[in-house]
Amino acid sequence: MNTFGTNFRITTFGESHGIAVGCVIDGCPPGITLDEHDIQPFLDRRRPGTSPLVSPRSEKDRVEILSGVFEGKTTGTPVALLVKNEEAHSQDYGELRTLFRPGHADFTYQQKYGVRDHRGGGRSSGRETVGRVAAGAVAVKFLAAKGISIAGTILEVHGKTAPAAIEAEILAAKNAGDSVGGIAEIVVKGCPAGLGDPVFGKLDAAIAGAMMGIGAVKGVEIGDGFAVAGRFGSENNDPITKDGFSSNHAGGILGGISTGQEIVVRIAVKPTPSIAKPQRTVDLHGKDAEIAVRGRHDPCILPRIVPVAEAMIALVLIDCWLEQAKIRA
């Protein structure tokens, strides 16, 4: 299943070291002013090679709009977005043909399909998110016109919360041939009440699925999240007054539908599994082996996941927005 959304449906395609990655948006509303400049900044935020904190793979990630836009406006037909893979060092990945990297999808893809493109993780590479971010940029543009904005921040990396400490922590891990995890928070502002669809299309359910569908995410919270487990109902309920809710423990969602408050989402991201330190693994034949993952990796993937998380939330919201249009058709 490489398709996300029911109204604004994106299908991503492409492998890390194939010819290209990209996506097709089916269900994009007509009349959105759009060209490549609306999308490129989002790809630039997620692309590698931009700082010592992230992978040095130097992809330009130039997006090309192949269809669905005419004279600067979307036409309601599918928007195909293409990003060519330029700097694919496949030779770095030769040993991955036979060895499974711990913490990666190598083993499970092999189990599932009986075949896999091992180069740089193939389809399971984070590079697949290029298509999501490109599509998310279109969603962001649509939502911005409705007054909705989405912004993510890093709360914590390996227990540190101050920016300088976080940077130091990441560099230390990098130098040690290791990696670190962290927590990010994404906040949606300007979302009106009424978005989200009970029972199985709940806004928080859709967001949780979208977040956990990002590689490396292992936990999701809405509003106060796990903290609610230690509360009384009288503490946790958000009182309603004629001036609106007087608190937001719920994170802007009740019964799966937006309340009109800020929507607050937190995600826990595991340390990048690709590390230079030697690890125990097996080969295709189940024989014990050792692997030290070469290639160009992120000592902390969190900074590059934040724009992906924002994109996914934008995709959820535009989907809900379009769904909502049916209610009073």
Place this chain on the structure above:
Amino acid sequence: MNTFGTNFRITTFGESHGIAVGCVIDGCPPGITLDEHDIQPFLDRRRPGTSPLVSPRSEKDRVEILSGVFEGKTTGTPVALLVKNEEAHSQDYGELRTLFRPGHADFTYQQKYGVRDHRGGGRSSGRETVGRVAAGAVAVKFLAAKGISIAGTILEVHGKTAPAAIEAEILAAKNAGDSVGGIAEIVVKGCPAGLGDPVFGKLDAAIAGAMMGIGAVKGVEIGDGFAVAGRFGSENNDPITKDGFSSNHAGGILGGISTGQEIVVRIAVKPTPSIAKPQRTVDLHGKDAEIAVRGRHDPCILPRIVPVAEAMIALVLIDCWLEQAKIRA
């Protein structure tokens, strides 16, 4: 969206105080031995009125199979499951016609639809989960034949972990006209490697969406969850040996696909929002008001959510199992 699943698709229907609740399963494989006795025990686990710890509403929740089963076996046609509502005290809910209960979906349903069945929460009531649990029982039966089992346990209620302390905490909250939250863990045993579908049909994404789609759930973790944020990659990766994985921080899922290990899921459940203590709210016209929720409520909803969570995970797994059949068609 009241439909869940793409291969084993369930559609639930019904309101808390309407004529009946239930569901239709479309895509149920033929040849499953099935009668009401396979389903009833699951409904009995989630139904109210069974202990002082849960709501005293005394529903028998007798399930009737209306279709899709012939001479004790499923035929591949839709399985419709019906549970009549018997003990609906709608008079308890008269003031809910005009007042929004804090922490409930009353306000958001009204915003979304402009109309709502206010009686006992109508469609947003936990009673809707009867249909999920009934369908889940069918999935459980199918999965059991494949050697897969699912079991949930309560880890913690309002900070307490010992069973006696948990029970005391719940009763204390009840007596105080209040409610408490908690954490449960659901573990899947016997799941083979290969289930789950990259990119957007990841097993963990589907589980996270399913969990957050249960009312009152505010957080979801797979495997070590939020704890991974404080780890090094070298600690968090699960080494692979010829005898299998030597740890399970990942919770049995890599790249969205099952590894063959136990699948470990944790959920945070908020305190029941229906409490007898007075709370501030507004009425339909936005005027300030006070509400003390009457009716028969659970001082801690967690025990009744566990079977729902198990059912939802069973629904996710059967869906993945059927999806997997296509891979080597």
Place this chain on the structure above:
Amino acid sequence: MNTFGTNFRITTFGESHGIAVGCVIDGCPPGITLDEHDIQPFLDRRRPGTSPLVSPRSEKDRVEILSGVFEGKTTGTPVALLVKNEEAHSQDYGELRTLFRPGHADFTYQQKYGVRDHRGGGRSSGRETVGRVAAGAVAVKFLAAKGISIAGTILEVHGKTAPAAIEAEILAAKNAGDSVGGIAEIVVKGCPAGLGDPVFGKLDAAIAGAMMGIGAVKGVEIGDGFAVAGRFGSENNDPITKDGFSSNHAGGILGGISTGQEIVVRIAVKPTPSIAKPQRTVDLHGKDAEIAVRGRHDPCILPRIVPVAEAMIALVLIDCWLEQAKIRA
């Protein structure tokens, strides 16, 4: 696949001689005034036992709305519709357990599922359409409020076109233990331009699929249908003038989208395969046999198919209407 539609989704369930038939509508807009009296007349048009021309099975087909309606209005939650089976003479069908009726789905269900409810055709019985017609009635009510109406007429039965000749032809076939086929036309009035969704959601494609999805339908035409094969483009194109189109060869659809003209659909319906005359067949073990189908059958199914065809077109149109709401969201 027992679900139809993407926005107004119906799932039908039930077998001819089971406990009940019915359907659940997921995606029904809120605020439609609805009670059983809005649905019953549609069921009465398709039900058997009403004239010597149709099956004498005497079902009352009383519909019950189980959910989704509150104080006379739809709430946006699933509308479950139930019709109990009352007069099921299963004993008439004993030999169908082992014999396949020619022209019926008995053989193919057995091949597909390896098991089947043989009583009266089980799920493949025309009785399944009760659910479609009930759901269609809700769609008709919605569409009527938008000024859209749908009406079918019988054009021809076994080569005869005059009502009296048609009736005589059907009775003659009945008396001979045989059956006859025919052609019906369904016309939609009041449909605005713009409904229907290129490329794979074309209005005519959806209608054609819906029509061919009715048992016994073997041909579908839109507008002039097969007659266009013998035309020049200059004859067949519908000129456009400032007062609108000056002809309607296209049947109200261009490029899969409604033009605002009448939508014209024709269907060819085969003679009922259940006939009293002896026919060659085989049993479950592939042994040659003879069958004379007992039970209560329609000598011409066309009159009872017309309301089903209308219902299906209503379901297609409401789906397109809701889809269209997203365009200018």
Place this chain on the structure above:
Amino acid sequence: MNTFGTNFRITTFGESHGIAVGCVIDGCPPGITLDEHDIQPFLDRRRPGTSPLVSPRSEKDRVEILSGVFEGKTTGTPVALLVKNEEAHSQDYGELRTLFRPGHADFTYQQKYGVRDHRGGGRSSGRETVGRVAAGAVAVKFLAAKGISIAGTILEVHGKTAPAAIEAEILAAKNAGDSVGGIAEIVVKGCPAGLGDPVFGKLDAAIAGAMMGIGAVKGVEIGDGFAVAGRFGSENNDPITKDGFSSNHAGGILGGISTGQEIVVRIAVKPTPSIAKPQRTVDLHGKDAEIAVRGRHDPCILPRIVPVAEAMIALVLIDCWLEQAKIRA
């Protein structure tokens, strides 16, 4: 809706005079031997410029596989197929910016979206079918390995059935600045019994929808089609014997499920609406106008529709094949 299929899902994209056309296949089974040479011959059959009978637009239609294939085999990940538009004479279409061509989707796209790419019909151009045919080629390869083949033939053009007469008829129409319609038949051989999914996923319903979803198709028949309307049941039923069915009026499908016989489909195709003869129309402002469609058009579109129809039937069948895998999962 630019996506077709539920298991083998294709999404096509691209406009006639945009940068490229193509499609993404989501759900392609792993392990199919595939390279561009498997696809190109199918595109060559539908492409223009190959004979005096079809449009002289001279597109090479070179397909490029962007993803989903590794070392000559599909991997189970999305297969993206791209065909660049090379010979787009957009200047031929200047007047189409403001004039609606009769018989085309110009008017209805404008009504639906309020905006359209008018160049060569934009998205509504037959050029969109490049993506379908490319995807169909992959399906054909899969089906061939299962012993299933699909072949279409032209039965009739403008009333003529002999090949020489058909060719003369087409050239005469071309010389007159006009166009002609016709009928084609597509036959599937080698399809086993059991494919197709009651109730709404019937094989014939899916085929009918797929056929009517091809631009210019106005009628669809399965088996004997409209001829059944004039039959007795005793004539029309296909008797079953221990050696199989003794006739095939049903066209290989009963109750929506394949019988194991040949599947027989006929389609009626209207004369190409683009003709050089002047026609009455209106402009964007509703003012009366006259149009003589310039550009490079097919005097009879039928020969180029046959490979599209074959492709669509292949897509239906692979979808049913994968669906069937779930039955005995």
